[in-house]
Amino acid sequence: MAVQGQMVDAGMKLYRLADLGIVWIYAQIYEQDLPYLQLGQEAIVKIASLPDREFRGRVTFIYPTLDEKTRTAKVRLEFENPGYFLKPGMFVSVQIASELAASALLVPDSAVLRSGQKNTVFIALDNGKFDARTVVLGPEGEGGMYQVVNGLNEGERVVSSGQFMLDSESQLNEAIEKMREPAKMPMERKSSATNSAMKSMAVDESTVYVCPMPEHVSITYDHPG
Numbered sequence: 001m002a003v004q005g006q007m008v009d010a011g012m013k014l015y016r017l018a019d020l021g022i023v024w025i026y027a028q029i030y031e032q033d034l035p036y037l038q039l040g041q042e043a044i045v046k047i048a049s050l051p052d053r054e055f056r057g058r059v060t061f062i063y064p065t066l067d068e069k070t071r072t073a074k075v076r077l078e079f080e081n082p083g084y085f086l087k088p089g090m091f092v093s094v095q096i097a098s099e100l101a102a103s104a105l106l107v108p109d110s111a112v113l114r115s116g117q118k119n120t121v122f123i124a125l126d127n128g129k130f131d132a133r134t135v136v137l138g139p140e141g142e143g144g145m146y147q148v149v150n151g152l153n154e155g156e157r158v159v160s161s162g163q164f165m166l167d168s169e170s171q172l173n174e175a176i177e178k179m180r181e182p183a184k185m186p187m188e189r190k191s192s193a194t195n196s197a198m199k200s201m202a203v204d205e206s207t208v209y210v211c212p213m214p215e216h217v218s219i220t221y222d223h224p225g
Contacts (some may be wrong), residue, residue, distance in 0.1 A: 020088075023081045025057070027094040028072035033138050036098035036139075038061060041169070043077045044095045047085065057221060097142070104138070105152060106145040111160045112137065119150060122159040130159065 002014040025045060029037060037059065045055040057079035066073050077094065079086060086092070112135070113120040123131045135151030152158070209221040 020084050023086050025077040027075045029075050031071045046093045105148045107158055108160050109144040111158045125156040
């Protein structure tokens, strides 16, 4: 804020000198990802002006409070800044890799069919048949893989493409079965009512008349009309 010829007073701040050879970067980490964050962990930073270059640093401090609006925690990262490419006020993209487990059951993201209420994976069986499984997913791993907490077994073959067609066919078959089931009810009731009317006719040797309407088939008359 200093210009030539400016009037200054004693103690007035004109400018600040800082060594930008080492810079701090503040990152926002989601609440569910905090258990996988540790001090000294390696972090990779990319900037829009140099998309083919990566800067490597370390996690030096994890703030003890959480932002109530964004539900994120503030983390301080420290980076060496050769060439002074990292400048104060820049927006950067931060990646922090963490090993969640030594061994995990994984499926590709393309194999998971999400309906909003559940996650479905189709298993390829023998003789060209398929089975739909509801799975519980864990965190996302690298390479577009997701951890499967429950619903699958190791070694099962999953459908990684075209599963939406299998889902559409299964929903269509289910709808057809639901349409068939109610149709059986009136036929069974009509048959039962007709049998009871025929038994009444067998008991009474005189001629009886039955209304053709299904809901009146159990009512008999001694005259037509």
